[in-house]
Amino acid sequence: MSTTWESRLVVPVAEARDHIQGSANAPVTLVEYGDFQCPYCGRAYPIVKEVQARMGDRVRFVFRHFPISTSHPYAEQAAEAAEAGAAQGRFWEMHDHLFENQKRLRNEDLHRYAEELGLDTERFDQELAGHIYADRIHEDFLGGVRSGVNGTPTFYIDGTRYDGSYEADDLVVALEQAAQEGG
Amino acid sequence: MTSRSAAPTGPIEPGTEAPDFALRSTPDQLLSLSECRGRPVILAFYPEDWSPVCSDQLGLYQAVLPEFERFGAQLIGISVDGIWCHLAFARERNLHFPLLADFEPKGDVSRAYRAYRAQDGTSERALFVIDADGIVRWSYVSPVAVNPGADGILNALQNLGTGGAG
Numbered sequence: 001m002s003t004t005w006e007s008r009l010v011v012p013v014a015e016a017r018d019h020i021q022g023s024a025n026a027p028v029t030l031v032e033y034g035d036f037q038c039p040y041c042g043r044a045y046p047i048v049k050e051v052q053a054r055m056g057d058r059v060r061f062v063f064r065h066f067p068i069s070t071s072h073p074y075a076e077q078a079a080e081a082a083e084a085g086a087a088q089g090r091f092w093e094m095h096d097h098l099f100e101n102q103k104r105l106r107n108e109d110l111h112r113y114a115e116e117l118g119l120d121t122e123r124f125d126q127e128l129a130g131h132i133y134a135d136r137i138h139e140d141f142l143g144g145v146r147s148g149v150n151g152t153p154t155f156y157i158d159g160t161r162y163d164g165s166y167e168a169d170d171l172v173v174a175l176e177q178a179a180q181e182g183g
Numbered sequence: 184m185t186s187r188s189a190a191p192t193g194p195i196e197p198g199t200e201a202p203d204f205a206l207r208s209t210p211d212q213l214l215s216l217s218e219c220r221g222r223p224v225i226l227a228f229y230p231e232d233w234s235p236v237c238s239d240q241l242g243l244y245q246a247v248l249p250e251f252e253r254f255g256a257q258l259i260g261i262s263v264d265g266i267w268c269h270l271a272f273a274r275e276r277n278l279h280f281p282l283l284a285d286f287e288p289k290g291d292v293s294r295a296y297r298a299y300r301a302q303d304g305t306s307e308r309a310l311f312v313i314d315a316d317g318i319v320r321w322s323y324v325s326p327v328a329v330n331p332g333a334d335g336i337l338n339a340l341q342n343l344g345t346g347g348a349g
Binding site: 007068069070071141142145146147148149150151163 | 238239240242243245246247250276277278329330331332333334335337
């Protein structure tokens, strides 16, 4: 028999480690595995924002890294820039900046974004040059692979891979349904 | 409504000896399954070089290659495209594992694994994990438009280590 399986998130959301918007008490959690250079993730970015605006505190959103460096040569350093932003308490601002400028992810661009966000750029540059967040990003990547991420973006709703359309209306319907079932 | 003994459908099953083959991996080199004995082999049949889903799938596998290698496994891609097409595709997409040309007679190896789409003239999007002794341990055919990811392969490789029965 060939095997079929349902892909589930094998690394549970952890408040202490993950990058999270929204409350742990939200009735539903949306996890995205994304790549800052991936055009589909760029297209999903404002859609997720719209979903968050429409659902408010009824949804918790988690972003994890899944840079596919063979296709996207700047994805890894962009992910490292987001982590360097996180180290200075500014993950989400950097995340937004990267998606809003995803065609400009060279080192000098990343440095400029750090400046624009008012980060300690000396520390930021050092951390990028030393690739000190590479291991953490690779952990995200491997967790994603084991969870059945098959491209980016891949979404999980309450831990189950969501293979439907990620237009805002469809996502909201799927999230609300999961919220009802979970609640 | 008639009942007749149907030809087997779906990919060849776990427990089956993997059909051997020798296909071109470069214009002047053949790669055979039997020369991979002693280590697990992942066969990834896919429909066509350059198609969007195939590009994403194989790009993902390239990114996951170090994990496959941790199990000592050899990844091999197979489609009916010719060898020069494979070379251009691999170069463009930075793929550093063999892509074999199931080109002449067209689709013969794909058929042997029951992973051929006669209606399209291409291979299925089919995965096989073969153990070090050449026995199929896991097989899966994905809907042709769906990238199956790598979790099934990794689970199968992990199970080789713990599977017990030889």
